[in-house]
Amino acid sequence: MRGIRVCSFIVSWGYAYEKLGRAPRSVEEYAELGGVSVPTAYRDQKLFREALPGESTPTRIWKSVRTKLNTADDAAPARLGAMSVEKLRLAG
Numbered sequence: 001m002r003g004i005r006v007c008s009f010i011v012s013w014g015y016a017y018e019k020l021g022r023a024p025r026s027v028e029e030y031a032e033l034g035g036v037s038v039p040t041a042y043r044d045q046k047l048f049r050e051a052l053p054g055e056s057t058p059t060r061i062w063k064s065v066r067t068k069l070n071t072a073d074d075a076a077p078a079r080l081g082a083m084s085v086e087k088l089r090l091a092g
Contacts, residue, residue, distance in 0.1 A: 006051045009044040012036075014062040023059040 016024045016033040024030035031041035048058060055061065 002047055002051065005044055006048050009048050010058040010061055010065070012044075013058040014066060017059065017062055018066075023057060023062075 012034045013024065013030060016030050019033055020029075024033065027041045027045050028038055031038045034041065036044075045057075049055065052061075
């Protein structure tokens with residue numbers, strides 16, 4: 001369940017990134033665009049940081065993921081589920 005929440009946070013962060021044309025400046029800005037409460041956004045951020053030590057936000061990961069997706073394609077988010085760390089070359 002934690003892994004799903006972390007992945008969801010990354011994809012939701014990516015949605016905010018695409019909507020803004022830049023990374024959200026804060027968890028509060030992310031929460032507003034992502035339609036989640038600020039406490040939920042902070043909990044998800046905490047899970048993300050625990051799962052990926054050294055990453056303060058999902059921005060670097062999202063930038064890598066988005067190069068693998070046609071973000072103009074409405075089905076692109078569904079295909080994201082088929083991706084893996086190895087396929088995306090995110091490890092390291």
